[in-house]
Amino acid sequence: MLKNVNEPNRTHSSFRTNLPNYILLAPFVILFMCFTVIPIVSSVVLSFFNFDMINMPSFIAFDNYKRMLVGDKSFLVILKNTIILAVITGPLGFMFAFVLAWFLNEFRPAVRTVLSFMFYAPSLVGNAFFIWQVAFSNDSYGYANSLLLSIGAISEPVQWLKNAEYVMPIVIMVQLWQGMGVSFLANISGLQNINDEMYEAGAIDGIRNRWQELWYITLPSMKSMLMFSSVMQIAAAFSISAIPKTLAGYPSVNNSVDTVVSYLADVGNVKYELGYASAISVLLFAMMFLTRTFVAKLLNKTGK
Amino acid sequence: MSVLRIKMRRLPILNRFVADRKSSDQRKRFTRSRAGTFFYVLFLIAFGLFSVLPLIYCVCTSFKPIDELLIFPPKFFVSRPTWANYLALPSLLSNMRIPLSRYIFNSLFITLFTTFLYVMISTAAGFVLSKTKMKINGILITGVQMALLFNAFTLAIPRYLIFSYMGIIDTFWVYILPYCASSMGVFLMKQYIDGAVPEALLEAARIDGAGQFRIFNQLVIPMVKPCMMTLTLFGFQAVWATVPDGTIFNESLKTLPTIMANINAGGIARSGSAMAVTVIMMIPPIFIYIITQSNVLESMNSAGIKE
Numbered sequence: 001m002l003k004n005v006n007e008p009n010r011t012h013s014s015f016r017t018n019l020p021n022y023i024l025l026a027p028f029v030i031l032f033m034c035f036t037v038i039p040i041v042s043s044v045v046l047s048f049f050n051f052d053m054i055n056m057p058s059f060i061a062f063d064n065y066k067r068m069l070v071g072d073k074s075f076l077v078i079l080k081n082t083i084i085l086a087v088i089t090g091p092l093g094f095m096f097a098f099v100l101a102w103f104l105n106e107f108r109p110a111v112r113t114v115l116s117f118m119f120y121a122p123s124l125v126g127n128a129f130f131i132w133q134v135a136f137s138n139d140s141y142g143y144a145n146s147l148l149l150s151i152g153a154i155s156e157p158v159q160w161l162k163n164a165e166y167v168m169p170i171v172i173m174v175q176l177w178q179g180m181g182v183s184f185l186a187n188i189s190g191l192q193n194i195n196d197e198m199y200e201a202g203a204i205d206g207i208r209n210r211w212q213e214l215w216y217i218t219l220p221s222m223k224s225m226l227m228f229s230s231v232m233q234i235a236a237a238f239s240i241s242a243i244p245k246t247l248a249g250y251p252s253v254n255n256s257v258d259t260v261v262s263y264l265a266d267v268g269n270v271k272y273e274l275g276y277a278s279a280i281s282v283l284l285f286a287m288m289f290l291t292r293t294f295v296a297k298l299l300n301k302t303g304k
Numbered sequence: 305m306s307v308l309r310i311k312m313r314r315l316p317i318l319n320r321f322v323a324d325r326k327s328s329d330q331r332k333r334f335t336r337s338r339a340g341t342f343f344y345v346l347f348l349i350a351f352g353l354f355s356v357l358p359l360i361y362c363v364c365t366s367f368k369p370i371d372e373l374l375i376f377p378p379k380f381f382v383s384r385p386t387w388a389n390y391l392a393l394p395s396l397l398s399n400m401r402i403p404l405s406r407y408i409f410n411s412l413f414i415t416l417f418t419t420f421l422y423v424m425i426s427t428a429a430g431f432v433l434s435k436t437k438m439k440i441n442g443i444l445i446t447g448v449q450m451a452l453l454f455n456a457f458t459l460a461i462p463r464y465l466i467f468s469y470m471g472i473i474d475t476f477w478v479y480i481l482p483y484c485a486s487s488m489g490v491f492l493m494k495q496y497i498d499g500a501v502p503e504a505l506l507e508a509a510r511i512d513g514a515g516q517f518r519i520f521n522q523l524v525i526p527m528v529k530p531c532m533m534t535l536t537l538f539g540f541q542a543v544w545a546t547v548p549d550g551t552i553f554n555e556s557l558k559t560l561p562t563i564m565a566n567i568n569a570g571g572i573a574r575s576g577s578a579m580a581v582t583v584i585m586m587i588p589p590i591f592i593y594i595i596t597q598s599n600v601l602e603s604m605n606s607a608g609i610k611e
Contacts, residue, residue, distance in 0.1 A: 020516035021432045028429035029444070031485035034470075036451050039462030046465075053468070100351060103344045113597065118352045121359055124593055125586040126545025127561050130568050131358045134365070134575055146377040177354065182488075182538065182604075189604035210340060224608025231452050231609060239457035242547070246565070261457050268461040269550030277461045288453050296611040 040285065047279035052272045064279035074255055075263065075280070081168070082238065082260040086291075088172055090237035093179035094230055100180070101187035102218070116188055122178045130246050132174045136160040161248050164256035171244045171257050178243070181236060183229030190225035194218065219302040226302075230295045238288050241265070260284050359586070366390070366579035373576050389576035390584075396567060396577055402555050404563075411544065411559040414479045415588075419539035422484045423532050430493025431524050435506060445494065449609060451487035456542075460549060467551055478551040479559075483543050489535045495606040496531035497524070531606075533599035540592045544585075560585055 047064055049057035068075055100119055104112050122128070135143040138159045145157040160166050194217070202217045219226070241261035244250075248257050250266065260280060268277035365373070367385035394404045433441050433448075456463075463482055467473050472481070501524055509519050525532075547561045564585060568578040593600075 018436070018438060021436050021438060024428040024516070024520060025432045025444075027425045028485070028490055031425070031481060032444075032447070032451070032487065032490075034466060035463055035482045035485040036454065036459065036487065037447065039459050039466055040454070042465060043462040046462075096351075100348070103348055106341070106344060115348055115352060116601075117593070117597070118356050120593070121590070122355055124541060124589050125359065125582075126541065126589065127547070127564060128359065128362065128582050128586060130565075131362045131579075131582065133568070134361075135358070140376060141374070141378055143378060150377050177358070180355075185600055186604045186607045189601045190608065192601070193605045209337075224610045227609040227611055228452075228607045235453050235455050235458070239455055241457060261460070264461050265549050268464060274461070274465060281458070281461050284458055285454065288458070289450075292453055300611070 043278040043281045043285075045278075046275050047282045049275045049278075051275040051278075053274060054272075057275065060275070064276050065283075067276065068279055068283065074258075077255045078258045078260055078263045079283075081255070081257055082240070083287075084168070085172065085175070085240050085257075085259060086234075086237040089175045089179060089240065090233050090291075092176055093181075093237065094183070094233040096176065097180055097184040097229055097233070098187050098222075098226070101184055101191055102214070104188060105191040112188075116184075119180050120184060123181045123184075127242070127246075129174050129178055129243055132170070132177075133161070133247055136166075136170055136247070138162060162253050164252075164254045167244075167248045167252060167257050171240070171247060174243050174247065175240055179233075179236065181232060183232040186225055186229055186232075187222070190222050191218070194221045215302070223299055223302060226299055227296060230299070231292060234288055234291050234295070238284060238291075362579045362582050362586075365576060366583045368576055370576065389580040392577050393567075393580060396574070397563065402558075406556060407558065407560050407563050410476075410557065411561075412588075414476060414559060415540055415543045418480045418483050418543045419536055421480065422486065422489055422539040422543075423535045425484050426489030426493050426535055427525065427528060427532060428520065429490045430497055431520055431528075433490065433494045434497035435501065435503070448487040448491050448494075452491060452609075456482060456486075456546075464551060473551050474554050474557065476557065478548055479543065479546060483539065483546075486539075486542075488538060492534060492603070492607055493528065493531055495608070496603050497528060499606050500531075501527050530599040530603040533596040534603045537592055537596045537600055541589045544589055 046057065048059060048061055050060045050063075051057040101116075104115055107115070137145070138157060138161065140146055140149060140157045142157065142160070144160060145154070148154045149157070158166070160170060198217050198221060199213065202213060207213050207216060239261050241259050244252060244257040244259060245262050250258060250262050252258055261284070264277055264280055264284075267273050267280065361380060364380065364382045366389050367382045367387070369384055369386045369388060372379065372382060372384065397404050397407075432438075433445055459482075464473075467478055470477075472478055505523065506519055509523055514522075545561055546559070547565070548558075552558055560581070564578070564581045567574055567581055
């Protein structure tokens, strides 16, 4: 009612009536522009230039992209690593974050609280993943080595983190260890809020077991939450870099676990080839965006 | 099979964990198979151990005296706990000319200040995006949703350029500003306010003559406390663990994660102290989680993205 009365007034001086809103919104918008929008736009533009921060940028059209996909052999290895890591840890992380939350949902609140803390603890403590470095350290003091030595499976310590064969599975495991994150909490919260009547109606309609209930009721009710959690997992899976850098060093042996994000830091912050780094960033953004679109299509199929 | 089923039924411990079927929390649905529940418990225990054993190991190791650190084969638990590894930390850092207290101060100051700014900025923006119908809202909401995909790691290089143009490299601002721009906070807050703050209430306040600032301050902020707690957790957790890559060179501006990495590089003899720093690093986020967790689980329900 009041809105209608005020309407002419509002159009008359809409800037003045909206001024408080602009003031409340301004800090976020300015920071969002500076640190998210402009960086993305500027990397698209700079990807067509040769730029080292000292000389003026010179336009080189698609040369950066050509170099990336044809000329730079180590980049192709790194791209392959990133895709392997993303394809494995992304879906698995997404599944664990949902399945664990779904299992927990059957338990009493107190048990749920304790267990969710346990699962979330590794992501909570941030940089603590280097504990795994001790477990897989190269000498016989390492946990894996001493265990295998004492049961006689190996005769001398294995160089876990210096061996291209072992280092990738280890990084995947540590990433999954720390992979619960925000999406796990969102799933727990979402599952608790599914309306009980849905389940009761489902039981009347002939749902007999957990699987049918999951497919026909739980998943469709959780669709928007699953979209959120897949976005979080995509963001995490494509930005893996701290874990391999800490465990295997950079560059790792034969580039076996170097990722695009760690390569970016090298090309950009160490070699100052910012045009080239921008082209790599653009490729990374494009891959993430396409994955998101693909997952959105896939999720629309649940419950059908 | 029937033998197995009888055995399952004789495991009363399972009933102590699984929610009481008669409580209002659990609904009449279908009979849950005991085997299924048994599998649930088994899986949860296995994953729970995988999650926390490394952390328990870390705590144990931080209390080990030097001879227990070097013992072969290594032991999981500590038999003669000592504070030596913690007490050795300041002297380990003495060759860096910066005292440990400086790093602790930097970490705490940066994290608390950034988290506070982040929560306030996100709440203000979330409120406007949720409860007004300005023309830019639509674009901003889409932008924020898309930006959820790109975190600080993937944006590192283009952000580095912005930092150098603004001339804030090697200042505290490189820790503070980018995180305040994180879209997650605004996204969660906007969704939460959509559900938690009824339009009619704001309308009533407007009739009583309250301006937008007063409505925000006295009405909205008390109503969105759970979501603010959630943002506090995420903000604290992320900023606390931030390692500035190539943007901080001045040793006196560095934070705890950096010295954690330095000490950790010292090998087996220092592993006790490395674990001690890690334990110190673990305590604040765990503390914040314990305070906020019930609010987090309540408010995260609104996080869904509709496509």
